[in-house]
Amino acid sequence: MKTEINPFLIQQYQSPAYFCDRISETNTLLENIQNNSNTAFFAQRRIGKTALIQHVFHQLAKKKTMTIYIDIYATQNLKAFTNQLANSIYNLYPVNKSLGKRFLEAIKLLRPIISLDEITGNAELSLDITQPKQFEKTIPQLLQFLDQQPTRTVIAIDEFQQILEYPEQNVEAILRTAIAPLKQTSFIFCGSNQAMMQTIFNAAKRPFYASTKNINLHKxxxxxxxxxxxxxxxxxxxxxxxxxxxxxxxxxxxxxxxxxxxxxxxxxxxxxxxxxxxxxxxxxxxxxxxxxSYYQYRQLLTSAQWQLLRAIALEGTVDKPYAQQFIYRHQLGTPANVKRSLEALIQKEMVYQNTNLKSPYLEVYDKFLMLWMQHK
Ligand SMILES: Nc1ncnc2c1ncn2[C@@H]1O[C@H](COP(=O)(O)OP(=O)(O)OP(=O)(O)O)[C@@H](O)[C@H]1O
Ligand SMILES: [Mg+2]
Known part of the structure; x- marks a missing residue:
């Protein structure tokens, strides 16, 4: 008997048949790529950022465009970032083909090391970079290599806000300088931390300011x-x-x-x-x-934080967390108490504050936790 595929995916993107809407966001992204513009977007966790990128990449496959997706959430420094980029380029071109050979030739001086990933069995490339100054050259070199190929390339960097956690001081400047001269390589920068993404893209004094087109990804x-x-x-x-x-x-x-x-x-x-x-x-x-896991969350929060989380869960969405009525109804103490707990809950990504709308509101991030709290 043929096994029936569950049409509601809860993991990886598969194909347009399992993908709902996002038509205008997809078109905007394709248009930006066509015009060599870089796009930035942030949206709350689990709303479909990664799937949107994969959906766009699925369309690009028909247009002979090379696509690179890197998720930098687990990278701790510029070296890890550079290695991840180099490795994804290496995996793009089979080594036995001329482009793959040319790539290895181009990075020969960086002493590439190829090893087998024990878990996935895939070949992994890493570069032997030790001096901070080397990064300033390596990233442009890798990107220039891509840019000189006959086909257009799109690089999507997921969880991009992670670069703010790197210990190196000038990461944004290094990346921005490397990206600016590219002629047929464009970028999608995506992230889930609104405040950090805004720091990178909306602060007038920072390198990425006004360098991208932004899209909004709502529900x-x-x-x-x-x-x-x-x-x-x-x-x-x-x-x-x-x-x-x-x-x-x-x-x-x-x-x-x-x-x-x-x-x-x-x-x-x-x-x-x-x-x-x-x-x-x-x-x-x-x-x-x-x-x-809900009981575990409870252990990790103070009782004031848990009370506030529960209050937000019971209300569904809250637009005035400091209002007398809300505080009184849920016995949350003073507005100052609420403020302190709220900051902690936002920072722990337990509560999402949507400030990207005309009327901002708060909601519990994990909808199942919200429902559990409502029914307890
Ligand atoms: N438009 C859509 N139609 C159907 N399913 C979708 C759609 N967008 C995303 N999904 C599914 O929803 C789940 C969450 O999407 P995804 O992982 O892309 O979210 P995310 O915003 O990248 O999350 P995170 O912040 O945790 O990285 C995935 O299983 C994905 O396949
Ligand atoms: Mg994601």
Missing amino acids: IDSGLYTQFIRKKIKEHQRTISDVAVEQILILTQSHTYYTQCLCNTIFASNIKNIELEHVYQALNKILSQNEG
Whole structure:
């Protein structure tokens, strides 16, 4: 029997068939690439940043454009960044082809070391750079190599705000200087930390200021998400009631990962005619699977922080956290107490503060934690 693919992905991007909307963001990114402009965007965690990049790359594959994706979240310094970049270029061109050979030739002086990654079994390249001054030359050299190839290249750097954590002082200047002269290589800089991304791109005195076009990545429109969910379920000869779809989107606040995860669990239960009760059954299953980590969060927060988190969870979204009514309703002490706890919760990425909208608001980052708190 052919195994049925669950159409609601909760891991890697696969193809446009499993991808909902993002049409205008995709078009803007493609347009920027076409015009050799660099794009920056930040959006909250698990909203679909990485999947959007992969979706754009999927379209570029048809246009003979080389694409490089690097996630620098785990890099601690410029050396690790440089090695990751070099390694991804190395993996782009097979070594037995002329370009691969030319690349190795071009970086010969940097004494490339090729080793096998024990876990993935892939060949990994690293450069023997020790002196800080060498970076200032190596990154431009790597990028120049790409820029001189006959095809256009797009480099997406995910979790880009990580460069602010590097110990080296002039990382932004080194990168900006290396990027500026490129003629057919463009960049997508993406990150999930709003404050840090704004520091890099919106501060007038910093190197990346006004060097990119920005896009906003919000939640997927609920009308479009409704159509997507219905369509995917129908394709598998199943049905879902209107209230059930509506409730999925209300419960998960249309936050992509959480919506996908709830739909994935509902689909996995094999129910042919999905009703509201099946939505709650799936949700309870997820919440009880996660309960252990929620108790752990509780250990990691002070009781004032936990109280505030719970208050925000109960409200769903909060636009005036210092208002008397809110503080009184949840017995949160003084506005100063709330301020202190709120800063800690934002910093720990437990609460998301969306300041990118006309009317900013706060919400609990993890929608399942929010729902668990609401039902406890
Ligand atoms: N437009 C979409 N349609 C359907 N599924 C999507 C869409 N965007 C993202 N997803 C799915 O949602 C999940 C979360 O997306 P993704 O990992 O891209 O988010 P992210 O913003 O990069 O998260 P993080 O901040 O944790 O890196 C993934 O399983 C992805 O496949
Ligand atoms: Mg991501």
